[in-house]
Amino acid sequence: MRGFTHYIxxxxxxxxxxxxxxxxxxxxxxPVVAAASAYLPDFLDFKFGKFFCRRDxxxxxxPWDEKKHYAPKLVKVSELSEENRYxxxxxxxRVSEIxxxxxxxxxxxxxxxxxNVKTVEKPYKSIIFRxxxxxxxxxxxxxxxxxxFFEEEFGxxxxxxxxxxxxxxxxxxxxxxxxxxxxxxxxxxxxxIARAIEEAYEKGETIIKIHNVRLPGDVYRRFLVxxxxxxxxxxxxxxxxxxxxxxxxxxxxxxxxxxxxxxVNVPFIKTYPKPTRIDxxxxxxxxxxxxxxxxxxxxxxRFLPWHHGFSHSLTAGFLAGVIIYALxxxxxxxxxxELGLASMIGYWLHVFEDQLGFMGSNLLPxxxxxxxxxxxxxxxxxxxxNFSTAWLMIALMIWNFNRFTNPRPIPIADWxxxxxxxxxxxxxxxxxxxxxxxxxxxxxxxxxYYTNLxxxxxxxxxxxx
Amino acid sequence: MLPLSNILLWSLAGVLFGSLISWIPGFHIxxxxxxxxxxxxxxxLMPLQAFPFFAIGAxxxxxxxxxxxxxxxxxADESAVFLLFPTQRYLLLGRGHEAVLLYLIGxxxxxxxxxxxxxxxxxxxxxxxxQATSPYITYFLTAIVLFMxxxxxxxxxxxxxxxxxxxxMAWKQILAGMFVFFISGVLGFxxxxxxxxxTTSAYTRxxxxxxxxxxxxxxxxxxxxNPPMLEQVPDDRVESSPYNIAKASFGxxxxxxxxxxxxxxxxxxxxxxxxxxxxxxxDDAFIISQGVNxxxxxxxxxxxxxxxxxxxxxxxxxxxxxSMYTPKSYSEYLAAVGVILLSxxxxxxxxxxxxxxxxxxxxxxHIRKLSYVVALVLxxxxxxxxxxxxxxxxxxxxxxxxxxxxxNTRRSYCLGGLILPVLISxxxxxxxxxxxxxxx
Numbered sequence: 001m002r003g004f005t006h007y008i009x010x011x012x013x014x015x016x017x018x019x020x021x022x023x024x025x026x027x028x029x030x031p032v033v034a035a036a037s038a039y040l041p042d043f044l045d046f047k048f049g050k051f052f053c054r055r056d057x058x059x060x061x062x063p064w065d066e067k068k069h070y071a072p073k074l075v076k077v078s079e080l081s082e083e084n085r086y087x088x089x090x091x092x093x094r095v096s097e098i099x100x101x102x103x104x105x106x107x108x109x110x111x112x113x114x115x116n117v118k119t120v121e122k123p124y125k126s127i128i129f130r131x132x133x134x135x136x137x138x139x140x141x142x143x144x145x146x147x148x149f150f151e152e153e154f155g156x157x158x159x160x161x162x163x164x165x166x167x168x169x170x171x172x173x174x175x176x177x178x179x180x181x182x183x184x185x186x187x188x189x190x191x192x193i194a195r196a197i198e199e200a201y202e203k204g205e206t207i208i209k210i211h212n213v214r215l216p217g218d219v220y221r222r223f224l225v226x227x228x229x230x231x232x233x234x235x236x237x238x239x240x241x242x243x244x245x246x247x248x249x250x251x252x253x254x255x256x257x258x259x260x261x262x263x264v265n266v267p268f269i270k271t272y273p274k275p276t277r278i279d280x281x282x283x284x285x286x287x288x289x290x291x292x293x294x295x296x297x298x299x300x301x302r303f304l305p306w307h308h309g310f311s312h313s314l315t316a317g318f319l320a321g322v323i324i325y326a327l328x329x330x331x332x333x334x335x336x337x338e339l340g341l342a343s344m345i346g347y348w349l350h351v352f353e354d355q356l357g358f359m360g361s362n363l364l365p366x367x368x369x370x371x372x373x374x375x376x377x378x379x380x381x382x383x384x385x386n387f388s389t390a391w392l393m394i395a396l397m398i399w400n401f402n403r404f405t406n407p408r409p410i411p412i413a414d415w416x417x418x419x420x421x422x423x424x425x426x427x428x429x430x431x432x433x434x435x436x437x438x439x440x441x442x443x444x445x446x447x448x449y450y451t452n453l454x455x456x457x458x459x460x461x462x463x464x465x
Numbered sequence: 466m467l468p469l470s471n472i473l474l475w476s477l478a479g480v481l482f483g484s485l486i487s488w489i490p491g492f493h494i495x496x497x498x499x500x501x502x503x504x505x506x507x508x509x510l511m512p513l514q515a516f517p518f519f520a521i522g523a524x525x526x527x528x529x530x531x532x533x534x535x536x537x538x539x540x541a542d543e544s545a546v547f548l549l550f551p552t553q554r555y556l557l558l559g560r561g562h563e564a565v566l567l568y569l570i571g572x573x574x575x576x577x578x579x580x581x582x583x584x585x586x587x588x589x590x591x592x593x594x595x596q597a598t599s600p601y602i603t604y605f606l607t608a609i610v611l612f613m614x615x616x617x618x619x620x621x622x623x624x625x626x627x628x629x630x631x632x633x634m635a636w637k638q639i640l641a642g643m644f645v646f647f648i649s650g651v652l653g654f655x656x657x658x659x660x661x662x663x664t665t666s667a668y669t670r671x672x673x674x675x676x677x678x679x680x681x682x683x684x685x686x687x688x689x690x691n692p693p694m695l696e697q698v699p700d701d702r703v704e705s706s707p708y709n710i711a712k713a714s715f716g717x718x719x720x721x722x723x724x725x726x727x728x729x730x731x732x733x734x735x736x737x738x739x740x741x742x743x744x745x746x747x748d749d750a751f752i753i754s755q756g757v758n759x760x761x762x763x764x765x766x767x768x769x770x771x772x773x774x775x776x777x778x779x780x781x782x783x784x785x786x787x788s789m790y791t792p793k794s795y796s797e798y799l800a801a802v803g804v805i806l807l808s809x810x811x812x813x814x815x816x817x818x819x820x821x822x823x824x825x826x827x828x829x830x831h832i833r834k835l836s837y838v839v840a841l842v843l844x845x846x847x848x849x850x851x852x853x854x855x856x857x858x859x860x861x862x863x864x865x866x867x868x869x870x871x872x873n874t875r876r877s878y879c880l881g882g883l884i885l886p887v888l889i890s891x892x893x894x895x896x897x898x899x900x901x902x903x904x905x
Contacts, residue, residue, distance in 0.1 A: 002741050002742075002744050003615075003616050003741060004612060004616070004738060004741030004742060005741070005742065007612050011604075011608055024601050024603075024604045027603055027892055027893070029604060029607045029892070031604070032604065032607050032611055035611070035612070036611060039612070039615050039616070046618075046619075047619065047636075051622055051625075051628050051631040051632040051635060052628045052632075060624075064624060209623075211623060211624065217554075217557065218554070219554075243551070243554050244550075245551050245554075245746070245747050245749075245750075245751055246746055246747050246748070247704070247747060247748040249558055281618065281620070282620070282622075282623045283623070381744050381746070382744060383712055383716075383743045383744040386741070386742060386743065386744040387715075387742055387743050387744070390741075390742040391742075397598075398594060398598060401597050401598055401601060402597045405600075409593060409596035410593040410594075410596070410597055
């Protein structure tokens with residue numbers, strides 16, 4: 001559930017205690033602590049836990065320029081190395097030599113939405129030249145659609161021309177070169193993820209951090225990471241440029257550098273049947289852990305490993321309640337026990353609400369060691385679930401305010417008022433439950449694909465891997 | 466009650482007045498109405514009973530036509546604070562007219578929701594709910610402020626080399642947000658509780674502060690960043706879906722209603738709450754929901770003045786009008802609902818054609834040059850309404866608005882200028898705070 005849904009649950013929890021409601025009526029605002037407590041699990045994870053998470057691999061497809069805080073980073077030629085392969089940079093320099101101008105037919109493979117691979121032939125123009133700055137010389141190559149764009153931008157490339165070249169770094173037998181492009185190459189991301197999965201199989205666990213690609217103007221290059229266990233491959237697809245609100249504003253990358261595929265030499269499974277989408281805000285952390293699945297040793301993924309751990313447990317809720325009680329008792333607040341209880345209930349409501357989704361939580365550590373799968377009522381961002389819950393909480397607040405005020409502002413029976421107030425939530429939850437059957441079927445179908453170990457074996461038998 | 470023909474006449478005059486001034490950056494209908502009353506009076510130019518209908522026409526026009534200044538000139542009031550970023554992007558991409566159309570979809574949807582609610586829901590549901598919850602407004606307000614702080618999304622904590630570096634980068638932004646809220650609050654406290662601004666500016670004393678927070682700071686950013694502009698496309702085309710429109714309308718209506726009914730909870734804060742409650746995503750949904758939100762926030766709040774069994778006075782315009790004449794009968798309430806529909810139709814056409822005209826002619830003037838003109842207009846407005854000290858307040862609040870931008874934190878923290886002094890007052894600490902500042 002979204003943050004405010006949790007938060008409002010804490011607000012509502014406080015209103016179940018007449019003493020706290022009386023305080024609120026008198027302008028004592030301390031009960032708002034219960035709402036803060038209900039939001040605390042996410043606050044701890046996103047404001048602290050996230051930053052302390054270990055990173056075994058850090059994938060930064062397009063490092064930020066340190067001054068401007070967006071990509072591409074302007075670097076000197078001498079700063080480019082083999083380690084930067086496929087990363088997106090900009091270099092400023094003068095053309096020192098035209099090595100080659102060409103016009104040929106390009107043959108390349110593209111993968112469609114269903115994963116089918118087809119071969120495409122296209123005529124293309126190209127140019128290879130050397131760019132020199134005060135630290136060295138680098139070979140620059142532009143071809144196909146990138147060449148057309150490049151020529152539009154700079155006109156004909158001639159020796160002596162001063163220019164800002166942006167593109168991804170590649171490596172060939174002659175060393176490092178720059179390939180003109182408007183995005184990093186997805187192959188680098190795919191390779192690193194594949195390596196992380198393989199290493200997890202050896203070592204037990206690896207955690208990767210994938211950074212997003214922020215471009216000038218507060219827009220982002222979207223890319224998708226598909227883990228495909230039956231095919232034993234990691235597929236990364238460069239998408240369009242999008243606004244932080246998710247609206248695509250074009251900038252599709254050419255097909256020949258849209259997809260990067262890396263094969264994985266160990267069995268792995270995916271625990272959530274959707275590709276990971278990286279665009280605005282920040283990129284995710286993914287943990288790969290060695291685990292037993294249907295009697296086989298595999299690697300399984302865990303999205304945001306720092307999230308929904310101890311912070312999202314009933315145990316932590318109990319501790320939060322005790323600490324809040326002790327703190328406010330020390331401060332001399334008269335209703336610290338009620339406040340502690342309301343805070344604990346608010347915290348628990350958060351844990352319960354998250355349990356309605358997919359991710360689940362580690363409910364009772366140290367008794368439980370890992371997350372208990374969620375009830376799959378809908379995704380955490382589901383508008384229907386969030387609204388139904390938030391509305392229920394608003395309804396409960398109004399109901400409690402009315403119950404604990406004398407004379408009652410709404411003079412009708414409690415049960416009747418409650419029913420009048422909560423019917424939108426009842427309808428919302430009913431629709432969510434009906435929809436959840438469809439979601440579960442879909443998830444089951446996809447999970448069947450994503451955890452299909454038999455497919456590995458079959459591929460191995462026929463030499464498909 | 467006035468004859469129907471007179472009601473129509475005065476409400477049409479209101480729409481015309483509102484439409485003519487609302488597209489001009491920095492002109493807020495509440496301030497201009499106050500100025501109108503101060504300069505011309507009401508009893509002489511128009512009958513007192515006509516004033517509420519004139520006002521409703523003008524406010525409806527403002528709720529619609531101000532989309533022009535929000536989109537093309539990036540200057541608006543606080544309730545458009547969430548609108549600024551997506552619309553700014555649309556404008557830079559040459560899709561300013563599309564942003565206005567999305568807003569209009571929301572505004573029309575908001576008008577229909579408001580009219581239906583005013584006829585079927587408000588009279589029965591609002592009075593008891595308001596009575597049950599009104600003693601707890603400070604609770605809600607404090608809760609929203611606390612949530613704003615707690616939910617700030619750290620945008621730049623990812624790329625630090627060590628965990629502590631990452632933590633500091635993230636918290637720098639969060640702490641800056643708190644600082645912006647606090648200094649905005651201090652400025653608001655001074656503006657509200659001292660003689661910093663002349664007493665003759667009673668109705669407009671917050672104007673320069675808000676122009677600085679949300680208008681001038683944005684204009685300065687336009688000047689400093691000198692954004693590259695694409696040619697504006699005046700085509701009548703929007704990218705959205707019926708589902709997005711329905712969802713955004715629902716969220717916008719929820720936020721607008723919360724802001725309209727409860728004092729101090731502004732349109733921007735209502736939008737924040739409702740956006741989270743309905744889990745909104747996407748720029749198109751944002752802009753549509755803001756159209757709904759602003760219509761319900763402004764027009765809905767004013768309509769509550771007409772509701773005989775509630776008669777809430779919400780917003781500066783309602784206070785201004787109620788100080789002269791308060792509508793009393795259901796006939797007036799029903800007439801007001803009719804006037805909303807009529808005014809909305811006319812305002813829609815105004816907004817649409819102004820946007821079309823601007824989209825065609827916008828390419829002639831670069832946003833940077835335009836921003837210089839807007840900046841000058843804003844300084845003049847502040848001077849006319851509040852004198853030289855108003856201009857000083859404008860500069861200080863502009864600096865605070867720029868600070869929020871510099872730290873990449875929420876600009877809505879500038880609402881501290883309104884919220885902090887009100888919270889201090891509601892909890893009875895005005896004297897103590899004056900003492901703390903060495904003023905009392």
